[in-house]
Amino acid sequence: MGLHRTTPPMDVVVRPMRPDDVPVAERLFAHTLVELEGSLATLDSPAPRLRSPQRARLWVQRTLRFVEDDPAGCWVAEENHSMTGFATSFRRESTWFLASYAVASDRQGRGIGKALLEAALTHSRGCLRGMLSASVDPRAARRYKAAGFDLHPQMTLSGPLDLSQAPEISHVRGGTSGDQEWMDSLDRSARGAAHGRDHEFLRETHHLQVLDRSSGRGYVYTDEAGQVAVLAASSRRTATRLLWYTFLSCPTPETTLSHVTAANQWAVDVGMAAGLSLSTRGYLGLRGLKPPTPYLHHGALL
Ligand SMILES: CC(C)(COP(=O)(O)OP(=O)(O)OC[C@H]1O[C@@H](n2cnc3c(N)ncnc32)[C@H](O)[C@@H]1OP(=O)(O)O)[C@@H](O)C(=O)NCCC(=O)NCCS
Known part of the structure; x- marks a missing residue:
């Protein structure tokens, strides 16, 4: 080096x-x-x-x-x-x-x-694969495209939360290191690689909630403002339930949901049903990968 x-x-x-x-x-x-x-x-x-x-x-x-x-x-x-x-x-x-x-x-x-x-x-x-979350800067987009990344626009949903249409969500519990093996498998299906030791970091710095049922599995990390940092699930139905759960447990009356690609329309559906406003912001850059779904990526740990 x-x-x-x-x-x-x-x-x-x-x-x-x-x-x-x-x-x-x-x-x-x-x-x-x-x-x-x-x-x-x-x-x-x-x-x-x-x-x-x-x-x-x-x-x-x-x-x-x-x-x-x-x-x-x-x-x-x-x-x-x-x-x-x-x-x-x-x-x-x-x-x-x-x-x-x-x-x-x-x-x-x-x-x-x-x-x-x-x-x-x-x-x-x-x-074999590469992944990055690009800002709105056209200089960045130019660099990533030149490096062989496909650019997928990212949507953001934000605003005051309206929970009047929220379904009842049960069976969500706090996650632990004991859940990591299946969480790593979900990561591999979505983005070709487990988060591995990044799960340790995320557990230390975020709140982890999981749904682990025979009908579907999923996890969500939220930050101190109750906003989604990463969400992965085995089905859109489970992802939808986890996202409603984060909205229902959000500590503030307003929220922001970032990094939603077009492959994750289920998240747009939930965000809109919760009264949030839609806009676009930056790109998910991918090489050798299809847009992960049902999956909401982390900006740096992806
Ligand atoms: C993205 C960033 C790191 C790139 O660094 P940089 O030193 O500006 O990049 P380079 O000069 O090597 O390349 C910029 C490219 O954009 C082009 N460019 C310059 N100004 C531009 C503009 N206003 N609009 C569009 N393209 C522009 C340049 O011609 C060059 O393309 P080329 O090599 O094909 O000619 C830097 O611009 C930056 O820090 N942006 C703000 C923070 C950010 O967005 N970071 C990325 C997070 S994902």
């Missing part, structure tokens, strides 16, 4: 990410996203804000694990010893996942992102 030099710009060095780079990368990513949001804002959009310290800590915690477990997938671009971009990626079984990717706003569009993605993609050699 050496250094990659870009042409152009010649003064950029792309080198492996180190643990002490991670907090710097977090700030770079947070600021880059705020600037991307700002560039897309309309007059009635709320002013974009940096993410909460809690979300920033979670990002650092997750990224440190990638640097430790998948050092060949994590790269930094430097100009004059200062970080101007990074890409983090990891492999599970024979699928490669891009977790995070950004170039500082004032350095974008000069080939730094291309060099970083090429470095991260060296970690995908031998992988």
Whole structure:
């Protein structure tokens, strides 16, 4: 694993990410996203804000694990010893996942992102499949398409929850490490690879609820706001029940459901029945994979 030099710009060095780079990368990513949001804002959009310290800590915690477990997938671009971009990626079984990717706003569009993605993609050699969740940035879409990813638009449903049409949901219980084997099998059916040790991380940082019946199995992780982080099920019926369960147990009157592809119309049906508004946002990028269903992916752990 050496250094990659870009042409152009010649003064950029792309080198492996180190643990002490991670907090710097977090700030770079947070600021880059705020600037991307700002560039897309309309007059009635709320002013974009940096993410909460809690979300920033979670990002650092997750990224440190990638640097430790998948050092060949994590790269930094430097100009004059200062970080101007990074890409983090990891492999599970024979699928490669891009977790995070950004170039500082004032350095974008000069080939730094291309060099970083090429470095991260060296970690995908031998992988049959690839998966990433793309932002709305047309530069990102261009890079992913050039790297052979098909782009599937993602929908978001958000707004105040109307639970008047919610069915009664029973048999959902808290999940444990004892459920992981069948959860890994659901992951393999949906995306060709188990989450494996990422389930440990998700269990530590999210709430896990499962439905494990002879009629169907499924799991859902929700974050501190009660929003879905990952949902997988053996049938649309079970996925539908789990999604209603998360809406019924949501701690806030409003919610957001992200990362819904066209292959997951069951989730659009539930979101609309719960009164949420539909919009589109970014893409699911796939190589060697059909859009997973019934499955709602995580933005970084996919
Ligand atoms: C996505 C990102 C990492 C790419 O890095 P970058 O250094 O800008 O990328 P590059 O300069 O190597 O490539 C950008 C491509 O988009 C093109 N491009 C530049 N400006 C563009 C614009 N305004 N609209 C469309 N395409 C544009 C460039 O010509 C280039 O394509 P080419 O190589 O075929 O000529 C960076 O732009 C970024 O951080 N964006 C904001 C955060 C983000 O969206 N991250 C991705 C999360 S999935």
